[in-house]
Amino acid sequence: xxxxxxxxxxxxxxxxxxxxxxxxxxxxxxxxxxxxxxxxxxxxxxxxxxxxxxxxxxxxxxxxxxxxxxxxxxxxxxxxxxxxxxxxxxxxxxxxxxxxxxxxxxxxxxxxxxxxxxxxxxxxxxxxxxxxxxxxxxxxxxxxxxxxxxxxxxxxxxxxxxxxxxxxxxxxxxxxxxxxxxxxxxxxxxxxxxxxxxxxx
Amino acid sequence: xxxxxxxxxxxxxxxxxxxxxxxxxxxxxxxxxxxxxxxxxxxxxxxxxxxxxxxxxxxxxxxxxxxxxxxxxxxxxxxxxxxxxxxxxxxxxxxxxxxxxxxxxxxxxxxxxxxxxxxxxxxxxxxxxxxxxxxxxxxxxxxxxxxxxxxxxxxxxxxxxxxxxxxxxx
Numbered sequence: 019x020x021x022x023x024x025x026x027x028x029x030x031x032x033x034x035x036x037x038x039x040x041x042x043x044x045x046x047x048x049x050x051x052x053x054x055x056x057x058x059x060x061x062x063x064x065x066x067x068x069x070x071x072x073x074x075x076x077x078x079x080x081x082x083x084x085x086x087x088x089x090x091x092x093x094x095x096x097x098x099x100x101x102x103x104x105x106x107x108x109x110x111x112x113x114x115x116x117x118x119x120x121x122x123x124x125x126x127x128x129x130x131x132x133x134x135x136x137x138x139x140x141x142x143x144x145x146x147x148x149x150x151x152x153x154x155x156x157x158x159x160x161x162x163x164x165x166x167x168x169x170x171x172x173x174x175x176x177x178x179x180x181x182x183x184x185x186x187x188x189x190x191x192x193x194x195x196x197x198x199x200x201x202x203x204x205x206x207x208x209x210x211x212x213x214x215x216x217x218x219x
Numbered sequence: 220x221x222x223x224x225x226x227x228x229x230x231x232x233x234x235x236x237x238x239x240x241x242x243x244x245x246x247x248x249x250x251x252x253x254x255x256x257x258x259x260x261x262x263x264x265x266x267x268x269x270x271x272x273x274x275x276x277x278x279x280x281x282x283x284x285x286x287x288x289x290x291x292x293x294x295x296x297x298x299x300x301x302x303x304x305x306x307x308x309x310x311x312x313x314x315x316x317x318x319x320x321x322x323x324x325x326x327x328x329x330x331x332x333x334x335x336x337x338x339x340x341x342x343x344x345x346x347x348x349x350x351x352x353x354x355x356x357x358x359x360x361x362x363x364x365x366x367x368x369x370x371x372x373x374x375x376x377x378x379x380x381x382x383x384x385x386x387x388x389x
Contacts, residue, residue, distance in 0.1 A: 042260040043358060047334045048269060050301055051377075054294040055273050062280070077276065081268045088264050116265040142261050146301065148249040168269075 029106045033114030036093050040115055049145050056165060060153075067153055071164040078171020079178075085116065086176040101207040102130045104182055108173050108205075109135045117142045131207040134189065140166055140201050144193060154194035162194040170203060183208040257309060257333060267362040274363070274374055284369055288376040295380020300388040302330055302381070315389070322389045323350055326382050334358075334381065352382060 056074065063069040089095070089112055098104040105123060113119040119142070125134040143166045153163035164170075170186040177184050190202035273294060274287075281287035306329050307313055316322040323342060331339040331354070341353035357375045365372050 037262070041263040043263050043266050044257070044334055044336060045259040045261045046255070046257055046302070046305070047298070047358075048261045048266045050298040051266070051269055051273065051294070053301075054297040055269070055276070057297065058273075058276070058290075058294065077272050080275075081272055084271075085264065085268050088268075116262045118259070118261060141255070141259060142265075145255050145259075146249070146305075 027103075029110035030114075032093060032095075033111040036111060036115035037118055040092065045118075045142050046145070048142050049147075052143055052168070053147065060163075065152070067161055067163050071160075071167055074164065074167040075171040075174075078168030078173075079175035080171075081168065082172035082175025082177075083179045085172065086179040089115070089176070098180075100130065101182065102126070102133075104177060104180075105133055105135075105205050108176060112173075112176065113169075133205055135203040135205060137201040137203070140169070140192075143169065147193060149193045162191075164188065164191065165193050166191070166201070173203075173205065178211065181211045181213070183211050254305065254308065257305070263358070263361070266358075270359055270374070270377070271363065273377075278369075284372050287369075287372060291374060291376040292380035292383065295377040295382075296384035296387065298334070298377075299330070299381035299384025299386075301384075302333060303385045303388050306330060306333060322386060323352070325389075326385050327352060330381065330385055335378075354378070 055077075056070075059070050059073050059077075060067075063073065092115065093111060095107060095111070098107055109121050109123055113121060119137060119140065121135050121137045123133045124136055126132070147165065149163055149165060156162065164187070166188065170188065174184055174186045185204075185206040185208060187204060188201060189204045190196075190199045192198075192200050274291065277287050277290040277294075281290055306325075307315070310329055311325075316325050327339045327342045331337065335354075335358045339352050339354050341351070343351045343353070345351045354375075357378055359377050360373070360375055363374045365374075
């Protein structure tokens with residue numbers, strides 16, 4: 019694949035260029051494979067939604083840690099100098115080049131450590147999907163199935179791999195909540211993680 | 220299960236009804252919404268990482284290579300049976316294939332082309348009652364390398380399961 023510079027701080031352009039350059043497969047293959055995975059996890063957790071959500075997040079985290087290498091190889095990205103740049107890189111370049119997802123960053127707080135990522139759609143995950151009532155009833159948000167949690171886990175894992183620890187979860191999830199509110203993911207900066215050396219020197 | 224595909228024939232009338240419901244503030248259920256056209260894509264990387272995670276997940280739970288392949292095949296069955304519904308509506312005008320040759324051709328051509336971007340390389344009769352669908356380079360195996368301790372595991376079992384799912388539900 020041709021490498022594309024994430025330069026000039028135009029992440030949308032970089033994301034679009036990386037998407038054009040990447041090899042692609044039918045999204046329905048992805049969607050149905052992911053659905054098979056979620057069904058299997060729910061089955062193995064015996065319908066314990068909290069446990070299933072955690073498992074999906076862990077799997078996303080593992081994927082994120084691995085795909086960051088692919089990302090760096092394909093985009094030749096330079097080091098991000100602020101959390102804002104990191105968030106834009108993940109959302110506008112990363113989500114675009116891997117999943118062709120369009121999103122926008124909004125609701126930044128004053129010290130730019132927290133934002134919302136608003137998605138037009140999450141079709142690669144949610145096309146064909148309707149979450150049964152037993153996974154989305156109840157007042158407690160934690161007891162609802164977080165169908166797209168791997169995406170949060172992946173963002174978290176990828177950022178952690180480059181030394182940024184974040185919290186990431188959906189604050190609006192059209193599959194279990196109000197469909198007209200769409201999908202909104204919250205990204206919150208926690209801390210920078212220094213490289214750990216395995217021995218004292 | 221958390222994946223359902225509409226069996227209802229979706230006409231322009233249904234699409235208009237779904238939009239009218241949205242305007243009235245009612246959410247159309249998934250069977251009222253128009254069926255996706257199937258032209259959207261994701262990166263091969265994204266699929267490969269997802270598939271790899273699926274294999275890893277089952278690897279920790281399976282007690283043998285055969286069981287791992289069986290689990291992958293079952294996952295594939297879910298994909299195949301749903302693709303049958305989608306493609307039967309989209310590409311075959313809801314005509315059911317009732318002959319074995321017909322459904323095998325359907326898998327060889329329509330299903331493979333939709334899921335993997337190309338028709339399968341060959342469809343042959345092996346013995347009197349065995350058919351062999353050949354594919355020289357399975358997309359699912361593209362970035363899979365099997366470690367020695369997993370012997371002759373073939374993650375293509377997932378694709379095989381896809382075919383099985385179509386046949387089972389046809």
